[in-house]
Amino acid sequence: MSEAAPETPLPPHHWEADVLLLDGGTAHIRPIRPDDAAGLEQFYARVSDRSKYYRFFAPRPKLSTREIAIFTRVDHTNRIAFVMELAGRIIAVGRFDVVAPGEAEVAFLVEDRHQGRGIAQILLEHLAQAGRERGVRRFTADVLPDNKRMIATFEAAGYQVMGGVEDGVMTLGFDIDPTTTAIGVMQDREHRSESAAIAQFLAARSVAVIGASRRQGSIGQALVRNLVTGDFTGRVYAVNPAGESVSGLAAYATVGEIPDEVDLAIVAVPADAVQDVVLDCAAKGVKGLVVISSGFAETGDEGRQRQRKLVGLARSYGLRLIGPNCLGVINTDPDVSINASLSPHMPARGRAGFFCQSGALGSAILDKVNARGLGLSTFVSAGNRADVSGNDLLQYWEEDDSTEVVLLYMESMGNPRKFSRIARRVSRKKPIVAVRSGRTTQGVPMGHQVRTAMTPPGAVDAMFRQAGVIQVDTLEEMFDVAQVLAHQPLPGGRRVAIVGNSDAIGLLARDASASSGLVVAKQFDLGARATAADFEAALREAIASDDIDAVVAVWLPPLNTSAAEPATALAAAAATSTKPIVSTFLGEKGVPPQLRVRDASGGAAGRGSVPSYPAVESAVRALAKVVEYAVWLRLPQHEAAEVLVDPVGGREVVEQVLTLAPRGRVLEYAEARDLLAAYGMELWPSLPADTVEDAIAAASDLGWDVVLKATADRFRQRPDLVHSWRHIRDAGEMRQAWALLRGRVEHPDEAAFVVQPTAPQGVPVSITAEEDPLFGPVISFGIAGPVSELLGDRSWRIPPLSIHDARAMTREIKGSPMLFGYRGSDIVDVDAVEDLLLRVARLKNDLPQVHNISLPLVLASPTGASVLSASIRVQPVTDARADWFARRLNPLPGDTLH
Template sequence: MAGANGETAYPSQYETEVLLKDGSRMRLRPIKRDDVERWLTFVSRLSDRTKYLRFHYVPRLGREDAIRYCNVDYRDAFAFVAEVLRQRREEIIAIGRYYRLPNKTTAEVAFVIEDPYQGKGIGTKLMEWLTNVARDNGITTFEASVLAENEEMMTVFRDYGFHIISHLEEGEYQVSFPIARTGRVVQKEEERERVSTLASLGSVLSPHSVAVIGASRQKGTIGQLIFECIMESGFSGVVYPVNPNAEAVRSVKAYASVLDVPGDVDLALVVVPARLVAGVVDECGRKKIPSVIVISDGFRECGNEGAAREAELRYIALGHGMRLVGPNCMGVINTDPAVSMNASFSPYYPKHGNIAFLSQSGAMGLAVLDYVSNIDMGISSFLSVGNRADISSNDLLQYWEQDPATKVILLYLESFGNPRRFARIARRVSASKPIVAVKSGTTAAGSRAAASHTGALATSEVASEALFRQAGIIKVDTMAGLFDVASLLSAQAVPRGRRVAILTNGGGPGVLTADACENSGLVLPQFSQETMSKMASLIKRISSFNNPLDVTAGATQEEFSGVLKVLAKDEDFDAVIVITIPPTTVPAAVMENAIKQAAPTFKRSEKPLLACLMGRESARRKLATDHITIPCYDFPEDAVSALAKAAKYGEWLRLPKGTVPRIKGIRRQVAQKIIDSALTRTVERPLWLAAGEIEELLDCYGIRVAKAATAETPDQAVAASRKIGFPVVVKLASATISHKSDVGGVALDIRSEKEVRAAFKDIKARLAKIGRQGEMAGVIVQRMVKGGVETIVGVTQDPLFGPLIMFGLGGIYAELLKDVAVRLHPLTNLGAKELINSIRMARMFRGFRGAPVSDTEALEDLLLRLSALVEDIPQIAELDLNPVKVMPQGEGYWVVDARVLVR
């Protein structure tokens, strides 16, 4: 894309931030033509050895070289620079570039890194982003000439994940490798990302020394509260109060500036007025502090002026390579006895446990810490991310994934920063540790206006639901529900299925629990003869053993415990819920002891046991024995809800994850030319493709469209009907009217030329009657497709989530019934099958009430081809295939109507 002066426009979309293997951050950006002076300064700092390894001799580089190297077209020649901040000035410390070889899809690649920054992984990050750009520009292979003694560069190539071909020739390795992003490449990139994230968050959650900048002696101030909380928590490291107006804070020597603090500082907590934060953080950078937590408010949450402050804060922290928590946050907590740090202003310091918690809201975080302390729940670590100027849930998920102290991860989310990255990370983490999330803001009144059915139905809230479902995240609607699920999964095994046994000493609560189970999708099998015989030998006064089982209020401890142990070993059940009523003839402690006695048997059987001690509020979530905790709930519905969500998570764990298939026979380049040609015919954006363009585009991806032709006159319509063959459908052709049937724009089952002419005239007359005749571009004459189930298949580009693929009941019922499901792109082969089966009316495809079984395999193929189309053609903003008629098994499908909006 060229600018106004004919020069190639600067590709700002490739500006990025990366994490290095030592945990520091760095900015990468495309080189600019005005980088000449910075380039000259950069090469002047390179040692002769570094120059030799890069250029294979020690050159004298001057201004002409700088101009040549800084002028690239961003397509055939591209360069990234890595920058740091020195004295508030940006300085280049590394460059990676490629040059496309003449008339080839191969490019030569080279890197040079300033001496003090070598060995940090900068070359690997430059490689990652150069290959991303090269692939976008049609380059498939990189080549390089590397001196035999340059082992560091060869290591970058060999360890990246590409298939390297190299041979030694006159002291130089000639290296070549395809840059396709294979599964191995993705795996290696993710491994490096995890290592970098763990390294970067170590100084946030496990620092050895902390400076509190703004520590105060004045009671009631945030600076005073934070310093006091750190001291009271028994922090294992060193704490430095920084206050220019105090000699000491809580009898600890204070320093006027963080630069005056002796020795190294791992973490700085900044509690100063917003206008002073940037200067303080710059001092932290000069002090080489790896991480800062900005508690102060007055940033993006306060409007444009605050947003400008936050942008400056981000710029400074990134320039110094620091990790940044906040601003506008309440801090972090790590209860690990080896750290024992409450670096927040919460007076509630929870006990050590195996639950990690992240909150985007400081106020909610404060309330949660109060709540978990009240119910005696243990926390491994807590972090309030505030405005998320840097560190977000994506970072913390990767940290907690590798944290042996964390078993369950809880999230309170208000919005997503990068949902596509969040989905990728969460899907991986959920496979080993459950993630339970509450997301607020789900009922926003102002949904964006959409031009298509798909855009109207696939809202951002629907996208959030799809993200959680695909990533295996357990979504709850309330904070109480969040901790109900956490209590279960932090203490018990994930249920293997939905089969539940209910044991109670009171009939009513058992029935209530059974109703809740049925309403939540849990099932209550009856006891086998063998199980009933075992229970009858334990409780001789009961003649009928049904599920739920009421052993009556007179049950002894031995009877209650014995029945529980029988159920723990019974393979017909996946979980057991036990409900006790307030004590009458038997003390409460008897029932509690019975549950405790049975707990080890449940642990050995890896079967979850949940207790509802009705009327025993003080016992909530506190029933424990021999390092085994039994989650306790106030009411049966709470226990059932938690169990149902855990069972659904267990099902997700057992599902095979599927793969994104490579579809053969796709004509990607032809499809791109169709889009490019359409975009050149007008400057109007967005642009609806013409019917002929849509048919050609879909044909490039093997998507079956019922034969059709556009006609501007009745005579043309008649000619088209002759060519297609009767019967036909005549329908309005219009770029602005999407609901054709609403304006009388569809005539079905047309069987003669006379009827074709009449249909054309009728459609035109109806539009004239409502004053919209100017929106008619003619008609579309299409082969009449009889039978089949009408469905809708579509795509919309969400500004946050990217492409969303929608499937549901179609035709005129699409928006009326709204029986649709949405998944994030890309679809896997199993994801396509699951998408079809997830709508309420999916049984229509299975031969409902004598109807033929539908060809869902062909429908799955359509969804996968559509996913490939969206991957290849990013200009598609919205796409509707409605209706898609799914024919009987073996007969495929037909796309009857299609609309495509491009930008």
């Protein structure tokens, strides 16, 4: 009886992903399987002879059965291969074979018609990440010298490629550690790909409305009407089964019958018919889908499964998708002028790009925009956010010259770590204003499926601040802030002048300024009898002053007087001002017609228009938010701080532990000491003592002047409990300390006594870092002790950290005065504390196998920071981080996040 063939081991789940190509199309990447034999053979038959020759260095018209078996049966450890699929067909293969410890030979083959779409680069990224997880540190590749495309692939990856030519073959070699250059190259490609994908929606030249209808009041009819009346510059096609004309347009029974190319499909058919529409659109070559239809994840389990199938099907055929259950998309650019939404009104042309997840709120939001005279460049309602998300829009708006301000109404975050990374970069160019619903409860709408974050709300707020995002609580406040950003210059500082003809409102403005962190440098109380000329003179004096950074203007005209003259005065002063002006003018909201400066297009109010607020407190709060953003902009660039570390040594410690304990465990003292040492941190010696003789021996080994303390969990971070004795200098003092401490603590045999060298007296602080399911690594800092824990007095950040991030963490907690000489105490070495923060953040960012790290007791003294204790748990990585070193789209609804 023949032996059964050995089972092929299963690869990690996170090695499978949807990916985005350079042109904005999608594909699917996954480990190769034995049942890919037929698909691989068909793929190889479609590849040109030239590409085959470049791959194998010899004519090879077809693969033998033996070769196919070798290529499709891998062990996912020493032999790893990925295939890329589109529409169920293999379009590329990439693989590596380990040839020496830590070294593997890599090769690719891409179907000719798909070359130039960035496929080889994506395969290289995913193979390199899989290699790192399997202990591979270096790739080599044999390439023919005239295979310029493949050589360029390796060189463009950002790795340092070395090689030479022997026997007519060029051998290239490069380390695959994710260097700053390699990560930058990957993120640049990601940016271009995601921006290109969104451009397919917002710059479409032809649109098909699938589900168009002649029925009055129907969604399909509204979509056609809004496209036509919105003066869309491209072509509109109506698609309905009956083939009847809709709103004067000839209709087609299916999208496939349309004789011309179709860039974008707007889908408004029953939910159970949407999948058939996807197949029709894929066959037609449509590039993007906007699914208005409801009946998906927002309806329950059945809808969630339907949504999952919809997104998977769209991506498998190379399509991006907005929605489902969304309002649609709008671009006010006169060269496009597309209103592919259910909103009957096209917003005026403006400077703000708006991303909204809620379809139900979308129309109300657009009404508010119009009422305030704000104007938009583009608008996207993502509905259930099953595919396209706010991160995609940020990538597009970053380079969009028409968008100067980004507005986000967020009901959930699918990949906050990626959002943080992108927002940090975009905020340097353009302000981002965000409303985040569920901010306290962390709840999400039923249609939005994301993994639950373990991170507290304070950490999420800190992430927004770290990224320079202006976070507000309400939509009204978002528009208040947006009006300043869209129409006024940024302030140079916190000093404001209040100019007005109402003493009472002037006092309210002063109070609001003080509570918002602004400094009132001067107040012009003009009185109720002030004229427009008085108003203008005071405004110009305030603007001209070097001691003033912004102006709050208040004008409430007396009875039976015209508003024209003061409006002219305010507009004239604002027209020449390089400082922002906000106003409470006639109690109006938005930009009153009298204070508007028209754009060249004649649309919404342009730069120099003066925003007005019914309540002066709203004006001041909006200005204060803009001031905080301007201050953030003046901070040094948020590049990761450079600290001298040994990541290879740290990785070796972790890998050795996981070899002995595959499921992971808490590190023993020596292991924790070595891991911290690799990252430049010294863990204070700590010797266990079960008996007084053990304690004496330990103290002798340490050279005396030691501490005896209990370290059981109930004593940690409890300065109110007497559980330690300092400065023990000989055996007699140790016996005395042993007897006294054992008498003072309950259950002394369970107290876990240790002996340590006496550390300098200082302020106890704690540093923790952990892996969050959504955010990846999160680091926190606070004064050690139960009071800080109970009050939640901790600062939070998302690695990587800049030096400014570390400095902010030590200063923004309420207990920070204890570090800076509170009530005459010594000022501690805060630089040493911040250095520890940077090193812990670097360790956690480098090593996802470190599930959590806690330094619960660090004594910060005037001479340094002593790490007295550490608890570190390592465990295998089962899911890749949401923002790994290989590009991937957000997972399908219901999938594990990766």
